[in-house]
Amino acid sequence: xxxxxxxxxxxxxxxxxxxxxxxxxxxxxxxxxxxxxxxxxxxxxxxxxxxxxxxxxxxxxxxxxxxxxxxxxxxxxxxxxxxxxxxxxxxxxxxxxxxxxxxxxxxxxxxxxxxxxxxxxxxxxxxxxxxxxxxxxxxxxxxxxxxxxxxxxxxxxxxxxxxxxxxxxxxxxxxxxxxxxxxxxxxxxxxxxxxxxxxxxxxxxxxxxxxxxxxxxxxxxxxxxxxxxxxxxxxxxxxxxxxxxxxxxxxxxxxxxxxxxxxxxxxxxxxxxxxxxxxxxxxxxxxxxxxxxxxxxxxxxxxxxxxxxxxxxxxxxxxx
Amino acid sequence: xxxxxxxxxxxxxxxxxxxxxxxxxxxxxxxxxxxxxxxxxxxxxxxxxxxxxxxxxxxxxxxxxxxxxxxxxxxxxxxxxxxxxxxxxxxxxxxxxxxxxxxxxxxxxxxxxxxxxxxxxxxxxxxxxxxxxxxxxxxxxxxxxxxxxxxxxxxxxxxxxxxxxxxxxxxxxxxxxxxxxxxxxxxxxxxxxxxxxxxxxxxxxxxxx
Numbered sequence: 001x002x003x004x005x006x007x008x009x010x011x012x013x014x015x016x017x018x019x020x021x022x023x024x025x026x027x028x029x030x031x032x033x034x035x036x037x038x039x040x041x042x043x044x045x046x047x048x049x050x051x052x053x054x055x056x057x058x059x060x061x062x063x064x065x066x067x068x069x070x071x072x073x074x075x076x077x078x079x080x081x082x083x084x085x086x087x088x089x090x091x092x093x094x095x096x097x098x099x100x101x102x103x104x105x106x107x108x109x110x111x112x113x114x115x116x117x118x119x120x121x122x123x124x125x126x127x128x129x130x131x132x133x134x135x136x137x138x139x140x141x142x143x144x145x146x147x148x149x150x151x152x153x154x155x156x157x158x159x160x161x162x163x164x165x166x167x168x169x170x171x172x173x174x175x176x177x178x179x180x181x182x183x184x185x186x187x188x189x190x191x192x193x194x195x196x197x198x199x200x201x202x203x204x205x206x207x208x209x210x211x212x213x214x215x216x217x218x219x220x221x222x223x224x225x226x227x228x229x230x231x232x233x234x235x236x237x238x239x240x241x242x243x244x245x246x247x248x249x250x251x252x253x254x255x256x257x258x259x260x261x262x263x264x265x266x267x268x269x270x271x272x273x274x275x276x277x278x279x280x281x282x283x284x285x286x287x288x289x290x291x292x293x294x295x296x297x298x299x300x301x302x303x304x305x306x307x308x309x310x311x312x313x314x315x316x317x318x319x320x
Numbered sequence: 321x322x323x324x325x326x327x328x329x330x331x332x333x334x335x336x337x338x339x340x341x342x343x344x345x346x347x348x349x350x351x352x353x354x355x356x357x358x359x360x361x362x363x364x365x366x367x368x369x370x371x372x373x374x375x376x377x378x379x380x381x382x383x384x385x386x387x388x389x390x391x392x393x394x395x396x397x398x399x400x401x402x403x404x405x406x407x408x409x410x411x412x413x414x415x416x417x418x419x420x421x422x423x424x425x426x427x428x429x430x431x432x433x434x435x436x437x438x439x440x441x442x443x444x445x446x447x448x449x450x451x452x453x454x455x456x457x458x459x460x461x462x463x464x465x466x467x468x469x470x471x472x473x474x475x476x477x478x479x480x481x482x483x484x485x486x487x488x489x490x491x492x493x494x495x496x497x498x499x500x501x502x503x504x505x506x507x508x509x510x511x512x513x514x515x516x517x518x519x520x521x522x523x524x525x526x527x528x529x
Contacts, residue, residue, distance in 0.1 A: 082358030090491035289358045
């Protein structure tokens, strides 16, 4: 059993962290007093930010990822109330408001395709072999906003090694659960359901690539992709597919959901790239949620030192 | 003063004035109380733009509504609706320039190549002469030319819908909804002013024959 009871956490820990974060945000805003109107308008709201105790069960976290960023965390409340999860609707608050219909237990994950050990697993059995770590990553949405999110999970590479892909396995394809009773958004043809995503094998094996089961040391809330999601921090957020039920090893590059929807805008790679805007808006800057001023978007979302060699010699204008 | 003048001056106009102000007041209140969500600037940007478009469509709905209902007094609030559409449009631009681009001219100029930005600017730009000639004095002075000039509002609305359509990621439904409403409002005009008048004499001839 990987889930510990929520009584393990001392309430004082949560409160301290909240107060700390509020001070950080307060100081940040006060410093940016140049745009005084907006600051004055937003200040009282920030002071009353997320007092709510987190509702999810604690996870047993065994280690800290060496890739963790030291940047200020985006508050739990913002991470869990402002995101895209079109299976619940296209609005940013739809996931938080509608996610109760998702039942992440029981949950089955299927490994199939070109591998030595395919199979279907109960979620608990799927996760059991892996030690869970804290992974604090930057998250850059294609809509030009960003967050810093403390995920809990384990490298996808561990799962791949366990499955033993054959020589024919050149890509990994991921599929979200298709169930309109759990995902009311799937009743509308906004996207071609079920949502699928894909990575090249070397991207999938990269130590940054994560299968996440938690957030802020706790079980992943439904709206953030419970019970199992991908996190690929150097790619736009939509690559990080949520509520995964199938991981397939395939020989041909898969057509992902967003590629199928608008091929001219969304490519297979979708690496964060400030110099290429295939979407109508600019990708040069991003708004870190909680900040007043925008910041420059970094190539590969700041993970270039780790992942740039994967794309050596590739024209990133063509392979967007 | 007649009862009708009293109704318009003391009842209808103040009521519409306050109603149109409510979205702005709500945004200001939510900004003050921190209820604009995780991305308050994004919310202000979207809401100001959407309200400008809604009020623009409301302005365009006045004439068809008057004809269909016979409520002549509706005309007395059209100017206010139009000016509010312009006001929300200006606020939308102010939020974009100030809170999205921080008055950085290189950023603002860099955006000028984007179709959704161009249509947005044009839509607002075409509203300027309409707002400037909205006074009673200007209506009198321009006479028939006033009506011709104010047909620009159709371009303003089409550009406004295009602006919305060109900026969305995949959820084309909301801008298509506004587009459909606009198509109905413009379609009614084509019917009532171009097609129906030509059909009417034909009908009479047939009856006579």
